[in-house]
Amino acid sequence: xxxxxxxxxxxxxxxxxxxxxxxxxxxxxxxxxxxxxxxxxxxxxxxxxxxxxxxxxxxxxxxxxxxxxxxxxxxxxxxxxxxxxxxxxxxxxxxxxxxxxxxxxxxxxxxxxxxxxxxxxxxxxxxxxxxxxxxxxxxxxxxxxxxxxxxxxxxxxxxxxxxxxxxxxxxxxxxxxxxxxxxxxxxxxxxxxxxxxxxxxxxxxxxxxxxxxxxxxxxxxxxxxxxxxxxxxxxxxxxxxxxxxxxxxxxxxxxxxxxxxxxxxxxxxxxxxxxxxxxxxxxxxxxxxxxxxxxxxxxxxxxxxxxxxxxxxxxxxxxxxxxxxxxxxxxxxxxxxxxxxxxxxxxxxxxxxxxxxxxxxxxxxxxxxx
Numbered sequence: 434x435x436x437x438x439x440x441x442x443x444x445x446x447x448x449x450x451x452x453x454x455x456x457x458x459x460x461x462x463x464x465x466x467x468x469x470x471x472x473x474x475x476x477x478x479x480x481x482x483x484x485x486x487x488x489x490x491x492x493x494x495x496x497x498x499x500x501x502x503x504x505x506x507x508x509x510x511x512x513x514x515x516x517x518x519x520x521x522x523x524x525x526x527x528x529x530x531x532x533x534x535x536x537x538x539x540x541x542x543x544x545x546x547x548x549x550x551x552x553x554x555x556x557x558x559x560x561x562x563x564x565x566x567x568x569x570x571x572x573x574x575x576x577x578x579x580x581x582x583x584x585x586x587x588x589x590x591x592x593x594x595x596x597x598x599x600x601x602x603x604x605x606x607x608x609x610x611x612x613x614x615x616x617x618x619x620x621x622x623x624x625x626x627x628x629x630x631x632x633x634x635x636x637x638x639x640x641x642x643x644x645x646x647x648x649x650x651x652x653x654x655x656x657x658x659x660x661x662x663x664x665x666x667x668x669x670x671x672x673x674x675x676x677x678x679x680x681x682x683x684x685x686x687x688x689x690x691x692x693x694x695x696x697x698x699x700x701x702x703x704x705x706x707x708x709x710x711x712x713x714x715x716x717x718x719x720x721x722x723x724x725x726x727x728x729x730x731x732x733x734x735x736x737x738x739x740x741x742x743x744x745x746x747x748x749x750x751x752x753x754x755x756x757x758x759x760x761x762x763x764x765x766x767x768x769x770x771x772x773x774x775x776x777x778x779x780x781x782x783x784x785x786x787x788x789x790x791x792x793x794x795x796x797x798x799x800x801x802x803x
Contacts, residue, residue, distance in 0.1 A: 507691075508521050548726065726743070
């Protein structure tokens, strides 16, 4: 932040879209030149105010930093802009980090662990991996990944997992999320058995895990944006950390205070449910919205970390991670080989997305026929 970093092509492209400068007034002095155009790719960009903030956090700790003016400055910043917020400084001071146990499931010989609700990413990935395994009892080879049959079953598993998460996942501190029931082998078997190898399911509905009630529940069709960062760190002693972080849309709410950007993650809540219905992910005071973020660690039979990862990509994160794990674990492919092969996503069901310019784009005709 203090020494600077070059303007990246991705960020430049965002800022160059019309009306770039008008949409980012709080960034104009730093990111745009006198002519209102963003600084060119490669120009050294600095944020000394953010560097000062990080230094204060390191020396004072978060609680002291917030109490000594940062909470009020954050609340004041939220009142600016096109849609003034309702947040107050005491809301910020009452916020607490919640530590949650990871979710783990056994898939063949691997123990796959990811994040728990209010993220739906972990549940969906673990469901998909188990369903794909059940649908391919003889294993998966490279030839299978060149054909439509495998990807049809993968897509159907993704559609079933997405239906479940839309129905059931919300903030577990405020709604009952049947997390363990959704990952129970018997339940996943029932869901996988719905997949028809000869035809796409005409209607994909959420299942009913044991102990879960469908009464008055409506589906969540919130959008999860793609502007996210994923970091994995491993050391020589075998310790591994994987983390995903997001401000939601590019430049979040486009509001800034103390050098950092305020997110707009409230869009991760579902739209208001119809009268008489309840949505697991509907907005409520003190409630945390769902997210697709899914940092993951895979352990081998001896308990050693074998693969660690995660992804940016918004709603597609689930497929990015699940598909990558299948190719890395079953076929032993490297991360670079996996990324080059191309993605297949069910995040916006009933549409299926195939990554243009990769071998996976050739699946379109075969999947349409099904």
